[in-house]
Amino acid sequence: MAKTLYLSLTGMTEPLGRSQVLEYLMDLSKENAIYLLSFERENDLKNVDEIQALIKDQNIQWHYLTYSNKYGVFSTLWQLVQAIRLGSKTIHEHSIDIVHARSMIPATIGLVLKKLYGVKLLFDIRGFAIDEKVDTGRLQRSSLLYKLLKRLDDHLYKVSDHIVTLTHTAKEILHQSLDIPKEKITVIPTCASKELFKLLNEDEKRVFKSTLGYAEKDKIVVHTGTVSGWYDFEAEVRLVKAMINQDEDVRFLVLNKNEHPFVEKILEKYSLERERVKVASCSFNEMYKYLNIADASLFFIKPSFSKQASAPTKFAENVVCRLPSVTNSGVGDMGFYLEQYKVGMAVDLDTLDANLEKVAADVIGLMKSGAVDEDDFS
Structure with a gap:
């Protein structure tokens, strides 16, 4: 030993x-x-x-x-x-x-x-x-x-x-x-435990979603964790706003512990309708429930040389919960995983604003298609 x-x-x-x-x-x-x-x-x-x-x-x-x-x-x-x-x-x-x-x-x-x-x-x-x-x-x-x-x-x-x-x-x-x-x-990429990030059945999802005040038809885009530093949260908000303009059932859920004033400032800056946004905190042990009811996980990370060595933890957590990730290329091996295993979509941040409406429509389409099949997450 x-x-x-x-x-x-x-x-x-x-x-x-x-x-x-x-x-x-x-x-x-x-x-x-x-x-x-x-x-x-x-x-x-x-x-x-x-x-x-x-x-x-x-x-x-x-x-x-x-x-x-x-x-x-x-x-x-x-x-x-x-x-x-x-x-x-x-x-x-x-x-x-x-x-x-x-x-x-x-x-x-x-x-x-x-x-x-x-x-x-x-x-x-x-x-x-x-x-x-x-x-x-x-x-x-x-x-x-x-x-x-x-x-x-x-x-x-x-x-x-x-x-x-x-x-x-x-x-x-x-x-x-x-x-x-x-x-x-x-x-060894970042991983997530199946014992902690469990799958809910459809009834459990429906109950938890209702408990949070969501309607069954609502399509939830979730951002988990930090919103500052390496994250381009403003680009995320611009994309979510474009999505809401195309589909009134889109909702934005931000799960974050210590940066709520910053989150509120950015939401106000882009005049995002507050009735379509929830900003909340949750314990690590409860995170899997939120990932189960979401339709897409959104996180944009500013590309740089140093980020070639990064593998976002939340990506692994999304995979275990069969939640598609919407993130940007130019970070570690993310582009490879998204293309090879069909577990979400990669966005080019350099051209995002020029193609905002199309990207928004593509993400909505991804959300409507439902959770990725289990075989794609193997």
């Missing part, structure tokens, strides 16, 4: 950590001993007991540090020291074989542990981290800091014993730009 120290900057008390880390580890712990070290956000610590209850009967030992960015780089350095100290203790006490590092900062911790104790390092990249900072304007490509971080990032790729990436596009980029052998890279 392999013993793995799993390092995650994403907290288990966050929906993303629950979906994209803990669900995997609970399955892997059936045949492996997992020692999990994560960074939890202070606002999410109220969920610690829930996570501890989930793993109580699993072969997982969980320790966490409270994430802080209060003092910028000094906070990061202090947390690195704490994590290296706790990781060292875990390796000593449990004879760890592998350090599985989820993203760049954990991989940096893993590199130190590898040099100190000779453990294997698995670098699980979640995107091109340094290039993401450039694309968002947080780092200048000409700066010394960028050059130093980029050198560290490239070094992590080269010295890791194996790399996991989310997309085939990223695998090819790493092979071409850094001469990383392809056999050293495994592609």
Whole structure:
């Protein structure tokens, strides 16, 4: 039985950590001993007991540090020291074989542990981290800091014993730009648990839809999660408005926790009829119900170089719930999946406004066609 120290900057008390880390580890712990070290956000610590209850009967030992960015780089350095100290203790006490590092900062911790104790390092990249900072304007490509971080990032790729990436596009980029052998890279797209993202029967869908105040004829376009940052929410709203102009039964459902004022501002900017829009929050455990009653999931992500290594979590969740995704090309392998498996449609954001009426009609047609057949989602 392999013993793995799993390092995650994403907290288990966050929906993303629950979906994209803990669900995997609970399955892997059936045949492996997992020692999990994560960074939890202070606002999410109220969920610690829930996570501890989930793993109580699993072969997982969980320790966490409270994430802080209060003092910028000094906070990061202090947390690195704490994590290296706790990781060292875990390796000593449990004879760890592998350090599985989820993203760049954990991989940096893993590199130190590898040099100190000779453990294997698995670098699980979640995107091109340094290039993401450039694309968002947080780092200048000409700066010394960028050059130093980029050198560290490239070094992590080269010295890791194996790399996991989310997309085939990223695998090819790493092979071409850094001469990383392809056999050293495994592609594992984001996934979703069928136990969490369940299918409702038609009666259950009808009841839940009615409970939310929808009529049976309403066609629901849903956006789940963040609306700012990488997301082009304004383009989504423009498309939904064009759809409503063509079909008065179209409804827009925005499920989001912390950005309601921003959502309301954009809805007002484009004069979207409020009686056709719901802005709400829901728990991670309830998300599947909303995906079951929706007719299309809409999310536009601003294309960039760094996004070639991204695989949206919500796409996997949509697939499990047989909900078609309407998203844009130029992000990871999305274009391939949408074309190959017929699980939605890809939109060109550069030409969206010029073809708004046609795209709106195409999405309405997709919604009217109903859920994609199970065979298409296999």
